[in-house]
Amino acid sequence: MGEVPLVGVGVVLVENGRLLLIKRGNEPGKGLWAVPGGKVRIGETLKAAAQREAAEETGLNVDVGDVAWVGEHLTDTHHIVLIDFYAKATGGELEASDDAEEVEWVPLDSVDSYPLTPTMTDLIETLRR
Secondary structure (H helix, E strand, O other): OOOOOEEEEEEEEEEOOEEEEEEEOOOOOOOOEEOOEEEOOOOOOHHHHHHHHHHHHHOEEEEEEEEEEEEEEEOOOOEEEEEEEEEEEEEEOOOOOOOEEEEEEEEHHHHHHOOEOOOHHHHHHHHHO
16 A cells, blocks of 8 residues: 555634634645644544644634635645534634744635645635625
């Protein structure tokens, strides 16, 4: 059996017209901005992975809802299938940690001014519809 794509999840938190973004501290996409997220672990449900990644990267506890966007990230070295979920913050304290260098609430109409990971363009278009 050869290598297979990885599965990643993202958390789409929108409050008062602002989207929560993190600045990635690791590859792929180090230094670029994206929604909080990461790889799903063996035995972990997609929604549980999204909750864990949100807590690890932002300090927030979230209630994960419906799927917001599905896509994939393909490079010479990575193939990640991405599933982003809408979520609501239910507690915790906002703080960048784990592999997030920074965390910031960004007005939806200003998101394009940030250096984004390649898949964020599709997600933003979906959110603006």
